[in-house]
Amino acid sequence: MLDTPPGSAGPIDIVRTQSLTTLVQRELERLILAGEVKPGERINEQHVAQRLQVSRGPVREALRGLERAGLVEARVNRGVYVREVSVEQAVEIYEMRGLITGFACARLAAASTADQRAELAAMVARMERAAADGDQAGYYEINLAFHDRLMQFAGNARAKAMYDALVKESHLCRRRSLFSPRNMAESNAEHAAMLDAIRRGDVDTARRMGEEHIVGGRRRFLDVVAAGTGS
Amino acid sequence: MLDTPPGSAGPIDIVRTQSLTTLVQRELERLILAGEVKPGERINEQHVAQRLQVSRGPVREALRGLERAGLVEARVNRGVYVREVSVEQAVEIYEMRGLITGFACARLAAASTADQRAELAAMVARMERAAADGDQAGYYEINLAFHDRLMQFAGNARAKAMYDALVKESHLCRRRSLFSPRNMAESNAEHAAMLDAIRRGDVDTARRMGEEHIVGGRRRFLDVVAAGTGS
DNA sequence: CGTGTGTAAACTGTTAACAGTTTGCGTTTG
DNA sequence: CAAACGCAAACTGTTAACAGTTTACACACG
Numbered sequence: 141m142l143d144t145p146p147g148s149a150g151p152i153d154i155v156r157t158q159s160l161t162t163l164v165q166r167e168l169e170r171l172i173l174a175g176e177v178k179p180g181e182r183i184n185e186q187h188v189a190q191r192l193q194v195s196r197g198p199v200r201e202a203l204r205g206l207e208r209a210g211l212v213e214a215r216v217n218r219g220v221y222v223r224e225v226s227v228e229q230a231v232e233i234y235e236m237r238g239l240i241t242g243f244a245c246a247r248l249a250a251a252s253t254a255d256q257r258a259e260l261a262a263m264v265a266r267m268e269r270a271a272a273d274g275d276q277a278g279y280y281e282i283n284l285a286f287h288d289r290l291m292q293f294a295g296n297a298r299a300k301a302m303y304d305a306l307v308k309e310s311h312l313c314r315r316r317s318l319f320s321p322r323n324m325a326e327s328n329a330e331h332a333a334m335l336d337a338i339r340r341g342d343v344d345t346a347r348r349m350g351e352e353h354i355v356g357g358r359r360r361f362l363d364v365v366a367a368g369t370g371s
Numbered sequence: 372m373l374d375t376p377p378g379s380a381g382p383i384d385i386v387r388t389q390s391l392t393t394l395v396q397r398e399l400e401r402l403i404l405a406g407e408v409k410p411g412e413r414i415n416e417q418h419v420a421q422r423l424q425v426s427r428g429p430v431r432e433a434l435r436g437l438e439r440a441g442l443v444e445a446r447v448n449r450g451v452y453v454r455e456v457s458v459e460q461a462v463e464i465y466e467m468r469g470l471i472t473g474f475a476c477a478r479l480a481a482a483s484t485a486d487q488r489a490e491l492a493a494m495v496a497r498m499e500r501a502a503a504d505g506d507q508a509g510y511y512e513i514n515l516a517f518h519d520r521l522m523q524f525a526g527n528a529r530a531k532a533m534y535d536a537l538v539k540e541s542h543l544c545r546r547r548s549l550f551s552p553r554n555m556a557e558s559n560a561e562h563a564a565m566l567d568a569i570r571r572g573d574v575d576t577a578r579r580m581g582e583e584h585i586v587g588g589r590r591r592f593l594d595v596v597a598a599g600t601g602s
Numbered sequence: 603c604g605t606g607t608g609t610a611a612a613c614t615g616t617t618a619a620c621a622g623t624t625t626g627c628g629t630t631t632g
Numbered sequence: 633c634a635a636a637c638g639c640a641a642a643c644t645g646t647t648a649a650c651a652g653t654t655t656a657c658a659c660a661c662g
Binding site: 229306 | 388389392428431432436437438439460464470474527529530
Binding site for chain 4: 216218
């Protein structure tokens with residue numbers, strides 16, 4: 141039979157398995173999170189449509205989705221703007237990230253597999269090396285993956301979705317808090333403490349370490365803000 | 372001067388201060404949360420457009436927003452459906468609500484005004500009466516307001532937004548967990564315990580009470596599920 | 603020279619029409 | 633009689649055009 145399961149992507153129509161809106165939304169989100177379109181900037185529907193070779197309909201739909209996601213703001217008859225996250229809002233976001241990270245650590249302390257702990261430990265080791273080498277970009281990336289896996293292992297999909305949304309929002313605060321060598325070492329020491337509590341099955345400590353790690357992140361962030369223009 | 376501030380709603384053009392998309396989105400959200408459109412049901416774009424006297428464009432945009440909000444699911448070429456929340460997902464949502472409620476209670480224990488505590492206490496008293504009278508609808512409403520104010524007083528807008536989103540999602544689980552007289556009394560006793568810890572400024576206890584209140588809600592919810600079709 | 607005004611271009615909000623897919627039903631066929 | 637086929641209606645995805653608002657710029661005026 142030449143039948144293909146309805147969900148399978150046939151080799152013929154490589155497109156059409158998802159709507160243009162979805163593709164536009166993904167591309168716009170990428171542009172925003174990568175900083176290619178900066179907070180406060182306006183997004184011109186027509187330009188986007190022309191650039192992506194679609195009409196304005198899908199673009200408008202995509203923008204509505206991004207609005208609910210908190211990445212853009214729409215002003216009536218005035219267009220949509222990439223959202224600006226104030227320092228106050230960033231602090232709120234840090235608090236929520238801390239709350240959820242603490243939850244995840246507590247969960248892992250209560251129930252985690254040896255494989256999971258080993259994977260996290262390997263990442264901490266890699267960050268240790270990156271910190272020693274002063275490799276900020278490398279550290280940043282592994283750090284992201286570490287928190288991502290941590291949330292995944294915690295086994296609460298809703299928690300992970302919320303955490304991911306918060307991380308995206310964080311990117312909208314102009315200050316991109318860079319990791320100084322000292323900050324990298326400090327941050328990773330906290331990672332190690334989290335993992336240690338998880339290994340020992342110490343739920344309360346794991347939770348506190350997870351929360352404090354993000355609080356530490358907030359402090360490091362505020363230091364950069366206070367330092368003036370930063371970076 | 373006849374000038375009107377840009378934000379003020381002039382008496383002439385009562386409409387046009389917000390887009391049709393926004394109005395459609397609000398109406399659809401209302402229909403979904405009120406249960407007039409049930410989880411799993413399909414939403415017909417044309418019918419909605421005709422019913423609200425608009426074209427399909429704004430309707431599609433509104434649906435995209437609701438999709439990101441987790442209220443509907445879009446299947447390509449097949450339309451959008453009101454999302455169905457499984458019991459497992461509902462449990463995850465309860466966990467997150469508990470986490471955030473605990474956070475809010477801790478915050479209020481650390482810093483709250485006498486007015487705020489008095490307002491919350493008044494609500495607990497009103498729920499007490501509703502519980503005694505077996506007034507489920509009344510209890511439900513005050514309970515909603517109680518948690519709403521609690522989150523507002525906590526002073527973290529992001530936390531409140533997340534909590535509100537979670538409550539909306541809760542409504543998508545078929546089982547509408549009703550408050551039996553016994554459940555109402557139990558639930559309100561937990562409210563009182565939360566408030567008591569807040570009054571005493573006992574941060575840790577307040578947090579634990581807040582979390583356990585939602586855990587209690589989850590248990591009451593699961594009891595209804597286990598009881599079969601429920602009501 | 604600065605300020606206010608009017609006009610035109612640009613852009614958003616909305617609608618209607620077109621294209622392709624899914625779905626339901628009646629018919630045919632083994 | 634059950635299953636498969638085919639056609640038609642319904643619906644979604646997309647596009648293009650229209651209407652109204654905002655914005656920018658040039659010009660007149662004090």
